[in-house]
Amino acid sequence: MVDINDVREARERISPYIHQTPILQSELLNEVAGAELFFKCENFQKVGAFKARGATNAVQLLSSEDLPRGVATHSSGNHGAALAWAASIRNTSACIVVPSNAKQVKKDAIAAYGAEIVECEPTLPARESALHQVVKETGANFVPPYDDERIIAGQGTVALEMLEQMENLDAALIPVGGGGLLAGCLLGFSGSSIETYGIEPEGADDAYRSVASGERIKAHSPDSICDGLLTTLGEGNFPIIRDRIADILLVSDQEVIDAMYLLWTRLKIVVEPSSAITLAGLLGNRDLFAGKRVGLVLTGGNVDLKNLPFDQLD
Amino acid sequence: MVDINDVREARERISPYIHQTPILQSELLNEVAGAELFFKCENFQKVGAFKARGATNAVQLLSSEDLPRGVATHSSGNHGAALAWAASIRNTSACIVVPSNAKQVKKDAIAAYGAEIVECEPTLPARESALHQVVKETGANFVPPYDDERIIAGQGTVALEMLEQMENLDAALIPVGGGGLLAGCLLGFSGSSIETYGIEPEGADDAYRSVASGERIKAHSPDSICDGLLTTLGEGNFPIIRDRIADILLVSDQEVIDAMYLLWTRLKIVVEPSSAITLAGLLGNRDLFAGKRVGLVLTGGNVDLKNLPFDQLD
Numbered sequence: 137m138v139d140i141n142d143v144r145e146a147r148e149r150i151s152p153y154i155h156q157t158p159i160l161q162s163e164l165l166n167e168v169a170g171a172e173l174f175f176k177c178e179n180f181q182k183v184g185a186f187k188a189r190g191a192t193n194a195v196q197l198l199s200s201e202d203l204p205r206g207v208a209t210h211s212s213g214n215h216g217a218a219l220a221w222a223a224s225i226r227n228t229s230a231c232i233v234v235p236s237n238a239k240q241v242k243k244d245a246i247a248a249y250g251a252e253i254v255e256c257e258p259t260l261p262a263r264e265s266a267l268h269q270v271v272k273e274t275g276a277n278f279v280p281p282y283d284d285e286r287i288i289a290g291q292g293t294v295a296l297e298m299l300e301q302m303e304n305l306d307a308a309l310i311p312v313g314g315g316g317l318l319a320g321c322l323l324g325f326s327g328s329s330i331e332t333y334g335i336e337p338e339g340a341d342d343a344y345r346s347v348a349s350g351e352r353i354k355a356h357s358p359d360s361i362c363d364g365l366l367t368t369l370g371e372g373n374f375p376i377i378r379d380r381i382a383d384i385l386l387v388s389d390q391e392v393i394d395a396m397y398l399l400w401t402r403l404k405i406v407v408e409p410s411s412a413i414t415l416a417g418l419l420g421n422r423d424l425f426a427g428k429r430v431g432l433v434l435t436g437g438n439v440d441l442k443n444l445p446f447d448q449l450d
Numbered sequence: 451m452v453d454i455n456d457v458r459e460a461r462e463r464i465s466p467y468i469h470q471t472p473i474l475q476s477e478l479l480n481e482v483a484g485a486e487l488f489f490k491c492e493n494f495q496k497v498g499a500f501k502a503r504g505a506t507n508a509v510q511l512l513s514s515e516d517l518p519r520g521v522a523t524h525s526s527g528n529h530g531a532a533l534a535w536a537a538s539i540r541n542t543s544a545c546i547v548v549p550s551n552a553k554q555v556k557k558d559a560i561a562a563y564g565a566e567i568v569e570c571e572p573t574l575p576a577r578e579s580a581l582h583q584v585v586k587e588t589g590a591n592f593v594p595p596y597d598d599e600r601i602i603a604g605q606g607t608v609a610l611e612m613l614e615q616m617e618n619l620d621a622a623l624i625p626v627g628g629g630g631l632l633a634g635c636l637l638g639f640s641g642s643s644i645e646t647y648g649i650e651p652e653g654a655d656d657a658y659r660s661v662a663s664g665e666r667i668k669a670h671s672p673d674s675i676c677d678g679l680l681t682t683l684g685e686g687n688f689p690i691i692r693d694r695i696a697d698i699l700l701v702s703d704q705e706v707i708d709a710m711y712l713l714w715t716r717l718k719i720v721v722e723p724s725s726a727i728t729l730a731g732l733l734g735n736r737d738l739f740a741g742k743r744v745g746l747v748l749t750g751g752n753v754d755l756k757n758l759p760f761d762q763l764d
Contacts, residue, residue: 179718184718397755400720400755401720401755404493404498404720404721404751405718405719405720406714406715406718406720407718441711441714441758442760442761442763444755444758446755
């Protein structure tokens with residue numbers, strides 16, 4: 137079972153390759169929120185997203201026997217780009233199964249890191265079937281996007297940095313899709329008193345329903361502007377989250393767009409909707425965080441600049 | 451005559467109020483440029499632009515007798531917002547004359563800092579006439595946007611920070627509109643061997659023509675996407691620039707848009723066209739900077755997110 141020691145080892149392993157990303161603050165956003173906010177800027181991470189951490193951890197752990205067969209995965213974008221990049225560092229190949237509705241900008245990024253792209257229908261069974269075919273044909277090492285101990289440990293290194301960079305944190309807000317980052321950070325925060333909240337789109341609320349019912353929901357027809365959070369909560373991720381989470385908070389797409397606009401205009405940074413959801417979750421639950429010191433993970437900055445949602449502002 | 455000692459004193463004076471802004475780098479942009487680039491991120495400055503520096507210097511220098519009458523200026527945006535903000539810190543009033551074609555997002559920012567806005571025709575004579583009227587009626591202290599020693603000294607503090615944050619710089623690229631930042635930085639770099647280039651829009655090339663002819667051009671019908679660089683080179687700014695500049699480089703609006711896209715997608719930051727012009731100037735003159743260590747000032751990040759130029763990409 138993966139624990140904080142795996143997260144600490146992952147940090148040692150990946151630190152030569154990834155960035156320790158900066159923290160940003162804004163007086164105006166603190167005023168709007170009624171709390172002291174610390175933004176962990178994983179949009180400045182390698183490949184523009186925290187996914188570089190888990191992918192690097194998994195690829196660096198491959199043995200010299202496994203390495204030459206390359207890696208493969210299914211991904212709607214950032215994990216695919218991260219795995220392609222991590223594979224290129226070890227001079228091995230990557231094949232990424234991508235749902236046909238993935239953003240073009242994310243497909244372009246995967247291709248730019250030299251990976252092969254295989255398109256499939258945008259369902260989990262179609263993704264798994266296409267991936268199975270790739271692995272069968274090439275012998276590539278499957279590196280899952282989130283339901284994997286190497287990935288969970290790698291993503292959890294975000295929390296270790298937050299503990300060092302943000303003193304006396306009361307709460308942390310972390311997006312939840314498949315649950316790799318959230319489970320990893322919950323492990324990374326082990327032993328601290330930080331109340332950790334998962335933030336999830338209303339239109340992709342399987343983690344919320346899973347935690348509420350105590351049983352992992354698998355039937356899931358997600359619909360949200362948060363294209364990084366459409367995946368189904370992972371089997372290995374669920375118990376870690378269920379046992380340690382303060383709560384899962386739901387957010388509408390409109391709230392995400394409004395929060396994204398605030399982040400772009402006030403912090404002057406490019407973040408994707410799946411990142412802005414943490415600020416949206418805070419602003420929709422101000423009472424919960426009033427006067428507290430809150431860390432918010434901004435998970436990535438890979439957006440299509442030709443197709444932004446700011447004409448839909450409230 | 452303003453010199454490096456004024457810049458050093460300005461730094462002491464304004465440092466309690468402004469940010470020492472960070473430097474960003476990108477391996478990919480270094481590869482594209484064939485040089486080592488250091489981006490000075492004044493888009494993260496107070497009010498989202500370097501203009502906070504000069505305005506703060508001027509307002510902090512007001513005597514206790516002058517202060518109660520408030521301040522006034524004409525500005526297409528960032529200087530107006532910066533002066534409004536700097537006035538609010540000393541609890542005095544600000545009145546900003548704004549050309550009718552100024553971006554709404556910049557007018558909103560001025561209003562948000564509590565200043566009064568007076569609109570006028572978008573010509574220099576109309577701006578000066580409206581400002582004259584305001585000063586006559588209210589007795590407000592005029593703080594010019596660039597042709598002013600307090601402003602030049604304040605903006606020059608950017609160069610002092612660059613000298614500390616970027617070691618062994620070979621060259622610096624700085625946007626030029628009225629010439630406050632460029633003249634100030636040339637003074638700030640005094641005694642160093644840094645070759646400093648002013649970067650100017652093709653459609654607003656009065657600094658280029660002034661330096662080429664040795665005489666300041668006043669007839670000017672600017673047309674460029676760089677809304678912060680439409681002003682005419684200042685009288686006091688011109689000799690400083692003429693005597694110290696390596697060259698003025700011209701850039702088309704299309705090159706600005708392409709460079710802006712690179713900065714947004716690779717650095718994950720929001721910068722305005724008047725900032726992106728420095729990268730455009732470098733990419734249009736690669737031979738000049740090949741293999742060198744180059745500092746580029748990103749002057750501000752105040753853009754209208756509902757009206758971005760990325761549908762005009764090459």
